[in-house]
Amino acid sequence: MILDQEIKAQLDQYLQLMENDVLLKVCVGSDDVSKDMLALVNELASMSPKITVEEASLPRTPSFSVNRVGEDTGVTFAGVPLGHEFTSLVLALLQVSGRAPKIEESVVQQIRNIDGEYHFETYVSLSCNICPDVVQALNAMSVLNPRITHTMIDGGAFRNEIEDKDIMAVPTVYLNGEFFSSGRVTIEEILAKLGSAPDASQLADRDPYDVLVIGGGPAGASAAIYAARKGIRTGIVAERFGGQVLDTLGIENFISVKYTEGPTFVSHLEEHVKHYGIDILKAQRAKRLEKKDLIEVELENGAVLKSKTLIISTGARWRNIGVPGEAEFKNKGVAYCPHCDGPLYQGKDVAVIGGGNSGIEAAIDLAGIVRHVTVLEFMPELKADAVLQKRLYSLPNVTVLTNVETKEITGTDKVDGITYADRATGEVHHIELQGVFVQIGLVPNTDWLEGAVERNRVGEIIVDKRGATSVPGVFAAGDCTDSPYKQIVIALGSGANAALGAFDYLIRN
């Protein structure tokens, strides 16, 4: 039995939701992964009379495709989709059986209207928590459009492909044999990359908003909900709805919920926002802000949105170390997400730059997978909590270097080492390794506001206690502001605060 009792009980309930018969075409060999895969598909078939299994020849061994009876849907899993990908398998079964994917109707139409043949392949690791979003987006696209196919490939089971293609970050997507994307991509972003995004003319006729929110993380979502609940016209523009929470695995400090995971939290957030008739513009990036009679925000596609008030909640992103080699070897040995990319460095030597909580957590996490971890901290001491440091120093395969400055990440076509200087002696050293995880904090996403609102030395938007910025009618909330602490509950609270501030401004002006 490959599934435990608890999972089987949950699965049983999902399988009851299947609408029509599904045929699993299976291609197996005599290796252990094939045996596990066969055990899994047979177990699925034993649990539902709607699932049948048939041996077939497929491009990869082991793999299986999930099909309607009499019609190939193009959804294939190469390797055993357990771990984080198990949900992708369950959703594929339901959607191929006829249950509609939870996608807005306008997006469904965009997918159905795509012309041409698109064969996607996504390399994942089963411990990557962001990979399922990409797999599920592409599976849903395959289910909706017969000209689109998608294969999930477990990098652990197809190491030769990972090595041949030099894949050092997951999820990595190939389209028609060519590199397409690396990291999280939403359906809207995939559509935009395929040239199927709404253009400026489609957004040009939007009436002005009372409150326009830029950013769809916790702060933006909270601001939009608070504004919309006042009964005023509210819009939200988000490059990537969910923000940093999408990259978060476990959340244990969202008060009143003992444990949740980032993607679950985001789907609840989105459901809540949608409940209020808020105009949601996803996969759209704001690039310029100007205060005229109304506040105008220009998007990257050229559209200009107008609003009486604005709430900026564009959050933050990983800070780059900015040394030679970092940009060149991004996804070729330079990584930012240890949960996602750690498994690709199994048995290799890596460095973690940064001795704060996130750096030390990353080092502890990686030490369980890789051969050796070197931690490089610029300051004379690590800054992480004592409990994390104690755990780190108890590990046999970790070296900690403090008071060192990273000078260069070296390599030819991928990372082969790191060069650093000892800040006390000035001596320069080089370590040979295959991966560098940069964990030196975050930088606010406020570059697009250059000259438009007042920001502090590190680029954070300066706000007062009502969330107001230096520009009347423009408010800000969350990690993009000069609030000293950056957390989900704080971002939610500051979004609410800014929305109430904006409402107050509207009734006085």
Ligand SMILES: Cc1cc2nc3c(=O)[nH]c(=O)nc-3n(C[C@H](O)[C@H](O)[C@H](O)COP(=O)(O)OP(=O)(O)OC[C@H]3O[C@@H](n4cnc5c(N)ncnc54)[C@H](O)[C@@H]3O)c2cc1C
């Ligand atoms: C790995 C990780 C783990 C974490 N774990 C926790 C935890 O366990 N508990 C906790 O409380 N906090 C945690 N945090 C911090 C928490 O995620 C943040 O404090 C919170 O997400 C901030 O919310 P925000 O809405 O201000 O910004 P973000 O979440 O950064 O959202 C910003 C939004 O703005 C959009 N955006 C950016 N620029 C533009 C633009 N120009 N135009 C349009 N849209 C734009 C983004 O796409 C996104 O939708 C974690 C953070 C990380 C990175």
